[in-house]
Amino acid sequence: MSSASTATVSSSSTVPPRVVEEKTVQEELSLPILLADRVIKSAQKAESLRQDCSDLAKQVDRLSQMLRAEVRLAVSTPSLYDRPLRRIASDITRNLDRALTLVRKCKKHSGVLRQVFSITTAADFRKVSNLLESSISDMKWVLSIFESDGGAHLSLPPITSNDPILAWVWSSISAVQMGQVRDRVDAANQLASLARDNDRNKKMIVEEGGIVPLLKLLKEGASVEAQTAAATALSNIASDGEKVRVIVDALGISMIVGVLGDSQTRVQISVANLVARMAALDGYAQEEFVRLNVTRPLVSLLSSHLDMEIVSNNPVKTSIPSLIEMNKKLAYKGGYNSDSSSHGGSHNSKEREMETPELQLKLKVSCAEALWKLSRGSVSNSRKITETKALLCLAKIVERESGELQFNCLMAIMEITAVAESNADLRRAAFRTNLPAAKAVLDQLLRVSQEEIDPQLQIPAIRSIGCLARTFPARETRIMGPLVSHLGNRNVKVATEAAVALGKFACPENLNCSEHSKAIIEFDGVPPLMKLLRSGDQPRLPGLVLLCYLALKAGNSKALEQASALNALEGTSRSVSAHHPELKDLIARAINHLTLYQAGAPLNRLRHHNEYHHNRQNFALHS
Structure with a gap:
């Protein structure tokens, strides 16, 4: 050979x-x-x-x-x-x-x-x-x-x-590991470019040992250009969970967290992007980041230059007049990476004060995205984030900013609330309606859902409210009205998201489902719901589920009778049950419940109702 x-x-x-x-x-x-x-x-x-x-x-x-x-x-x-x-x-x-x-x-x-x-x-x-x-x-x-x-x-x-690429990979990795600073920067940029081209190049760089020299270049902090080039190359290489795991196994998480907490702004932007990418691709890396408390520098950087109003447990509001005072309070609560013994951190803080607003905005955008990806599906990360002042910070940014930064913060809130939906401890600890941060978040979710016209912003806001459905007391009209109004939204995706959220208020697992169901009907939600059912296949399923819940908890409502809800359920029951057998029992119960309350229900419907309950009783006896 x-x-x-x-x-x-x-x-x-x-x-x-x-x-x-x-x-x-x-x-x-x-x-x-x-x-x-x-x-x-x-x-x-x-x-x-x-x-x-x-x-x-x-x-x-x-x-x-x-x-x-x-x-x-x-x-x-x-x-x-x-x-x-x-x-x-x-x-x-x-x-x-x-x-x-x-x-x-x-x-x-x-x-x-x-x-x-x-x-x-x-x-x-x-x-x-x-x-x-x-x-x-x-x-x-x-x-x-x-x-x-x-x-x-x-x-x-x-x-x-x-295979000429192999020679370029070898010479570039060699320069990153052994060269002078300028040569290391050029070589890292060359590896970043090669990794950006295709997956084969990424795989080759990993197999030829390129990860460790890049991490070393990132950690050493020889120059801003060197650290930025290293972080960019690592981000381009980390395109799947397997490659991310190589970075983790090389003890890269601790290096990345250390650089994020004490570097210049341009480096922090690249490193925050790397954190977001790794957290999105590998669950183990996601948990390792939280174990090493990456949320502290991220929240610290996200809330810099942000005047925040902290509300105490009593009705009196306390305004923090300066960023320094706010930083102290956040650090005390565990929300900041403020090491008073770190001269580098103080030096970099002064440098950040002199950065252009555009660069500061890019840093916040990257940090918000990192928090978004870190919180996705992770109870530990979401809990760690809510233990800081991150929720209040996210709410303030959603209120005051626009564009990508506002969107990333909304997505972070959405992922945290999605985790809280299935974790009662997190829900009670972070989203009780009497907590100042929770109230600030809810205010902004409602404002975005009502005032914004961009579906990309409305949908995460509505979804977040739905995830918190179990935290709201009965007859929560402040929440219910805006959600019901979106059932008639001209954008079908927004209307569908509203139906999903309202379904979480009206579902039997919600202790206040009866009161919420009646409130939905009182806010005239039935007519737009019936219209949504005719909008196509995508909204039909969540709309149908919501209609079934309303029938079960408020079946005697005149609004349901006037909207021919019973006819609608009967007309869709067969086709929906065939494709979604898990809904068969729910639809049958809703039909039979409505049959009891509809004075003009034909005899065959009443007979069907009696047979249904007779069969259920027989099933229970034989069981």
Whole structure:
């Protein structure tokens, strides 16, 4: 197999290189050096094709000197990037083994046998000589990237002739690990660009050991450009859970959290983006971030330059006149990463004060997105976030900002409320209606749902209110009115979301479902609901579920009778039950409940009602 084809096979391997290659570089190079010595000695003893053997020995000697130079370099350079060297050394070992077999055939032979060996080895010498020349070129290349100043290498070693990207990856990782600061920045940017191109490049960078040098570059803080380039490259590489896990296993989470808490603004933007990406792709990384308390620097950065009004448990409102005082209170409550012993943090705070508003806005956008992705489906992260002043901060930003920042904050609130919906402890701790932060959040959710016209903002606001349905007392008209009004929204998606939210108020699992159901009807919600049922397949299901709940809890309502709710349920029961069998019993109960209260219900409906209950009783007896 040629060196080029060998490289192609090796580069496609999915086995992490460090799992297989446990030997040191010196140990790895000892075998080809030993083989080279044997080839030279055997060539000196050759009886046939002596000139060819001599020429071959000269090539091997050059190769041997290069290998020994690499050993000396490895001993004197603890940070040596050895991936290309190991790969090339393996290829050289195979080529030297072929050379040794060849020259050993040239020992003393007689008669016809000698002529046969002369005929067969002449062609073999040319093949082996070409392989050795390729190995020499490979060694020249690898020595050049180690001994140069870390600049770009446009040449390609023969081992990567079928896969030029591999050479670029090797030289870039080598520069990130061993080069000067400027070269490390350029190399990190090169890796970021390669990773952005396609998944194969991402996989290659990971397999060739690029994660650890990039994390080291990020942590060292040699320059803003270096840290930004490293964070960008890591973000581009981390495109799925498997690659994110490599970063986690390299102890990258602690480095990322440390840099986020104490860096300049441009670096923090890149790192916050990296946090958001990793948290979105891997649940384990998401939990590791919360274990190392990444929420503290994120909330701290998000709330900087934000005048917040903190409401105490009594009706008196306390206004915090300055950002410094607010920071102290947030730090006391566990919401800030304020280390008074960190001179770097103080220095960076002063620098942040001088940043342009545009850059400060980008930082807040990135931090809000990170909180959004961290809270998604995570009880521990959502609890950690609500234990800070994050809810109040998010509410204030939703109130005062617009665009991407407002949207990201709304999405963070939506994910936290979604977790709280299924976790009673979090719901009681963070979203009791008498809590100042919870009240501030609810006020903004209602305001957005009523005043905003963009469905992208209305939908998360409405969904958040629905997730909190169990926290509201009976006859909560302040909430119910706006939600009911959206049943008639011209945007079908918004209307459907309103039906889903109202269904959570009216469902039997809600202790106040009867009162909420009556309130929905009192706010004239039945007519737009019936219209929504005719809007298509997407809104039909949540609308039908809501109608069933209303029938069960307020079946004697004239509004349901006037809207022909019973006819609507009967008309859709068969088709819906066929596609959604889990709703069959709910629809049947709703039909029978309405039948009891509708004075003009035909006899067959009453007979159906009696048969239904008779069957249920028989089922209960036999059970």
